[in-house]
Amino acid sequence: MTPNTSLHHCGTSSQELVASVLPPVLIIELLLGLPGNVLALSVFSKNFRSWRANVTFLFNLVLSDFMLLVSLPFRIDNLLRGEKWIFGDAWCRINLFMLSVNRSASIAFMTAVALDRYFKVVHPHHRINHASTKKVAGVACLIWAVVISLKIPLLTNTLLTVEKNVSLCRSFSNYEKPSLRIQLHYALFVLEFFVPLLLLVFCSVRIACVLCSRQIDKDKRGQRAIRTVLVIVVVFVLCFFPSIGTGLLALYLKNLGSEYCKAYNINGQLFSISIAFTYLNSALDPVIYGFSSSVFRNYLKRAINRTGMMQLQMSRRGSMPSGSD
Numbered sequence: 001m002t003p004n005t006s007l008h009h010c011g012t013s014s015q016e017l018v019a020s021v022l023p024p025v026l027i028i029e030l031l032l033g034l035p036g037n038v039l040a041l042s043v044f045s046k047n048f049r050s051w052r053a054n055v056t057f058l059f060n061l062v063l064s065d066f067m068l069l070v071s072l073p074f075r076i077d078n079l080l081r082g083e084k085w086i087f088g089d090a091w092c093r094i095n096l097f098m099l100s101v102n103r104s105a106s107i108a109f110m111t112a113v114a115l116d117r118y119f120k121v122v123h124p125h126h127r128i129n130h131a132s133t134k135k136v137a138g139v140a141c142l143i144w145a146v147v148i149s150l151k152i153p154l155l156t157n158t159l160l161t162v163e164k165n166v167s168l169c170r171s172f173s174n175y176e177k178p179s180l181r182i183q184l185h186y187a188l189f190v191l192e193f194f195v196p197l198l199l200l201v202f203c204s205v206r207i208a209c210v211l212c213s214r215q216i217d218k219d220k221r222g223q224r225a226i227r228t229v230l231v232i233v234v235v236f237v238l239c240f241f242p243s244i245g246t247g248l249l250a251l252y253l254k255n256l257g258s259e260y261c262k263a264y265n266i267n268g269q270l271f272s273i274s275i276a277f278t279y280l281n282s283a284l285d286p287v288i289y290g291f292s293s294s295v296f297r298n299y300l301k302r303a304i305n306r307t308g309m310m311q312l313q314m315s316r317r318g319s320m321p322s323g324s325d
Helices: 016-046 053-080 087-120 133-150 180-213 220-254 259-277 280-291 294-309
Strands: 160-163 167-168
Touching: 016 053, 016 133, 016 259, 016 280, 053 087, 053 133, 053 280, 087 133, 087 160, 087 167, 087 180, 087 280, 180 220, 180 259, 220 259, 220 280, 259 280, 280 294
Parallel strands: none
Antiparallel strands: 160 167
16 A cells, blocks of 8 residues: 555655764764674674573574664665665665664564563573573564564555655655554554563563562672663663654644644654664664673673783683573
8 A cells, every 4th residue: 555645744844954964873873883793693603502591682683783784874875865765665665674673673682681681580480591492592583573574564565755756765754644554663663662661661670679678789690680681771762762752742743733844844853863863772782792691791801801901800600601691
């Protein structure tokens, strides 16, 4: 179904500010995200025989980041051309599909890492902590299946529109009556932020409460768990809240009437710029790897030790064959 592009509430917002600000920011994010994720992919792949649930989810987080890193050059090119899309309708759909899948998969696997830490600290004897590698891999595959199936509307809807003889490739446009599939995409965009956020806050509070009640301030495992979840919360909010905030504000302004079109169009530019924060997750995810995985952490420590500048102590669990968490 082709979205209704003839009926717009306030017209197409100007993107001059976006075209000037976003390209250099995205280029920096690409240059920062690529080496960190290549390193993580290499480290995790070399230790795949000793994976536990935590590393399995982190590895899939790396894979989701590569979907972004592959798609980002095309968005940069698009912005440098003044949002003129030259790669055709099919690649427009695929490109936006991959970017959206990256966002959803990143959120899902961040949440999975936090839940894994939660069960290990709050419910240490729960059977979920002893799930086999095969079962954990099955959970990861299920996450991918759900995420991809929910993003199918981006592949089945015509997203390439023409404004003033310029082809535009956007998954969010000012439709007067968006199709049901596009409405589903919008709803998921909001829900996949607030539901995981509630889970992350819950995990943080419960872990903190358990550590206080058990009076195990010196328990390094518990301290690592709370640090890991807090880092995930910070990265999550920093990367995904700006787009949600401006997106919800856009819906509010749109319902106020045509006299708010100027504010609506300014907010449209802010929404486009906020996408830079979303794409920042690929550059910040290696920070999560460092806090979450002793394997990744020890690799970095050995690399620093080899420089001779300082000598860092290896994480105890990471030195054990079964401690790849």
